[in-house]
Amino acid sequence: MFYYFADHLGTSREIVQAGQTSFCYDADFYPFGGERIYTNTCPQNYKFTGKERDSESGLDDFGARYHSSSMGRFMSADWSETPQSVPYVDFGDPQSLNLYTYSRNRPLTYVDRDGHCIFGLDTAVCAVVVAAVVVGGIAWTLHKLTEKTTEGFDLGLGAAKARAESQEAAAKGDPEKAEQKDAESIEDAKKAVGKAAEAIGEGIQLPGRAWGEISALECRTPWQVSQPALLWTPRNGN
Secondary structure, three states: OEEEEEOOOOEEEEEEEOOOOOOEEEEEOOOOOEEEEEEEEOOEEOHHHOOEEEOOOOOOOOOEHHHHHOOOOOOOOOOOOOOOOOOOOOOOOHHOOOOOHHHHHHOEEEEEEOOOOOEEEOOHHHHHHHHHHHHHHHHHHHHHHHHHHHHHHHHHHHHHHHHHHHHHHHOOOOOHHHHHHHHHHHHHHHHHHHHHHHHHHHHHHHHHHHHHHHOOOOOOOOOOOOOOOOOOEEEEEO
C-alpha cells in the first residue's frame, strides 16, 4: 500500500510506502502540471491534481478529455452532451470562451475535476492559505523591522562615536578634525533617522501587502464546495 501526500490542488507531491519512513516519490509541479522529480523509486501515474498520467503520451486523463501539462491546455475542445453554442461558458469571464484552456488559465486557485467544470479552492483550504499569507507577511515584516532597526542602531552608535571624537579633537586643539567628526556625526544621525522611517514604513505596508495576496485568491463559499482536494489519500498498488 502507498500513501499519497497532495497539495491544496490535489496534486500528488510525495508518496510513502506502508512500513517505510522515507519518501519513495518526491516531486514539485509547475502551475499547469509540469513535473520536476527529485526521488522516484516507486513509479506511479497519479500526478497533477490526482489525475492519471499516461506513461506513453504524457497526457493527463481528466475523464472528458486529455490535458497536456507541457502545453498547459487540453488536447481537445470542451464539449457538452446537449447542444450549446459555447459549452460551460461564463459570459462574465472571457477566459471561459477559450474551450482549450485549463481552469480558465488560473491553475493555482482552480482545479478541473472532470474535464468540463472548474472548482475554486474550498473554504478550508483558503483559510489555511490566508493564515499562511498573514503569518508569512508578519515574519517578513519583523525580519525587515529587525534589519532596519539594527542598521539604525549601528548608525546611531557611529554618530555618538564621531561626536565623542570631535570633542576629543577640539580639546586637543585640532579644530579641523573636530569639524570633520562633527560632519560625520550629523550624517550618521540623519541615516539613523532614515532607517527608523524605513522600519516604520515596513510595518505600515504589512496590511496592504497581506490584503493584496489574500484578494488574489478566489475561494468557494461553503455551499459551493463540491470535491475538496484530499491531503491524505491511500491507494493500493501503483
